[in-house]
Amino acid sequence: MIPGPTPVPEAALLALAKHPIGHRTGEFSNILAEVTENLKWLHQTQNDVLMLNVSGTGAVEAGIINFLSPGDRILVGSNGKFGERWVEVAQAYGLNVEAVTAEWGKPLDPSAFAAKLQADTEKQIKAVIITHSETSTGVINDLAAINHHVKEHGQALIIVDAVTSLGAFNLPIDTWGLDVVASGSQKGYMIPPGLGFVSVSAKAWEAYKTAKLPKYYLDLGKYRKSAAKNTTPFTPPVNLIVALHASLRIMKEEGLESIFARHERLKNATRAAIKALNLPLFAADEYGSPAITAVEPLGIEADKIRSAMKKRFDIALAGGQDHLKNKIFRIGHLGFVSDRDILSCIASLEAVLPEVGYDNFTPGAGVAAANQVLIK
Numbered sequence: 544m545i546p547g548p549t550p551v552p553e554a555a556l557l558a559l560a561k562h563p564i565g566h567r568t569g570e571f572s573n574i575l576a577e578v579t580e581n582l583k584w585l586h587q588t589q590n591d592v593l594m595l596n597v598s599g600t601g602a603v604e605a606g607i608i609n610f611l612s613p614g615d616r617i618l619v620g621s622n623g624k625f626g627e628r629w630v631e632v633a634q635a636y637g638l639n640v641e642a643v644t645a646e647w648g649k650p651l652d653p654s655a656f657a658a659k660l661q662a663d664t665e666k667q668i669k670a671v672i673i674t675h676s677e678t679s680t681g682v683i684n685d686l687a688a689i690n691h692h693v694k695e696h697g698q699a700l701i702i703v704d705a706v707t708s709l710g711a712f713n714l715p716i717d718t719w720g721l722d723v724v725a726s727g728s729q730k731g732y733m734i735p736p737g738l739g740f741v742s743v744s745a746k747a748w749e750a751y752k753t754a755k756l757p758k759y760y761l762d763l764g765k766y767r768k769s770a771a772k773n774t775t776p777f778t779p780p781v782n783l784i785v786a787l788h789a790s791l792r793i794m795k796e797e798g799l800e801s802i803f804a805r806h807e808r809l810k811n812a813t814r815a816a817i818k819a820l821n822l823p824l825f826a827a828d829e830y831g832s833p834a835i836t837a838v839e840p841l842g843i844e845a846d847k848i849r850s851a852m853k854k855r856f857d858i859a860l861a862g863g864q865d866h867l868k869n870k871i872f873r874i875g876h877l878g879f880v881s882d883r884d885i886l887s888c889i890a891s892l893e894a895v896l897p898e899v900g901y902d903n904f905t906p907g908a909g910v911a912a913a914n915q916v917l918i919k
């Protein structure tokens with residue numbers, strides 16, 4: 544029950560177990576062709592969706608460095624560990640970065656972006672980078688509202704870290720006009736880590752033509768050229784792609800609407816259970832992430848709860864990062880997760896809480912509250 548690597552369905556596991564096939568074969572090209580088509584379906588876009596042999600961070604890095612030049616002014620939303628990371632990446636490449644911050648556990652304020660974008664009459668802001676679902680705190684940022692202000696500005700690209708929102712939350716890339724959207728295989732894709740994905744709009748490809756930041760392995764132009772011929776510029780992780788082929792078929796069968804509805808339901812069940820246990824949620828209902836719920840068990844060491852959960856029930860929960868270490872624990876409900884997973888997680892939590900010194904709840908209240916949501 545961590546937000547990644549997430550559980551992997553059997554069909555994908557079996558695909559991983561196959562002997563690796565040559566990446567310059569017709570057999571592999573046929574797989575790539577279907578994968579590419581299904582990736583576009585998942586991204587709700589006609590844009591290129593390119594696949595790289597990197598983790599999510601590499602995908603976001605590629606999404607930044609392909610479209611910008613040294614000294615370019617950019618805005619980066621920062622309200623958690625991942626927002627901070629994109630500030631660091633942009634600084635490492637010599638971009639002129641302005642962080643637009645919010646407290647950890649709170650969402651980014653769209654009007655803060657509006658103010659900066661509207662003041663930029665000379666159109667010097669080249670990009671706005673937003674983490675859609677901030678996994679470190681369980682907050683979903685209002686990407687639609689922020690994107691609206693970016694569109695009004697007209698010049699800036701919108702670059703999105705969708706690592707824990709893609710495949711969990713409605714992210715209509717073409718309808719919203721999102722330029723660059725990055726994600727990683729070990730999250731909503733239900734396969735192991737190792738693949739990164741970047742979707743690129745026509746406007747972003749225009750910016751690519753004049754972008755001067757250095758790149759080689761992450762040069763998306765190479766991937767685009769190869770993808771047009773159903774191949775890859777370098778040796779790809781063939782087994783992962785065969786697994787992706789299987790997991791995308793599972794996703795298509797379930798359907799986008801159902802996938803989003805399932806994540807919404809599992810989120811609501813988890814949050815209802817935590818409230819019934821009288822434990823504070825770290826992010827309020829209005830901006831709780833569909834992928835992950837962070838809990839702040841005031842006065843109790845969060846890591847004690849996590850180790851008791853692991854020891855007694857073999858259920859892994861995520862911890863807090865940086866100043867939230869030992870202050871929060873996070874329940875992932877992303878990807879291949881079902882009602883059963885939520886109910887067993889909550890029941891196990893109820894069983895371990897008294898062991899770590901917390902009993903301010905009626906036994907069974909969490910399970911009952913989660914089930915109330917799940918049976919609807």
Ligand SMILES: *Cc1c(COP(=O)(O)O)cnc(C)c1O
Nearest residue numbers: 598599600625676678706707727
């Ligand atoms: C997991 C994650 C990433 C990518 O992390 P990697 O370890 O590089 O795969 C990026 N952004 C968010 C919001 C994430 O949850």
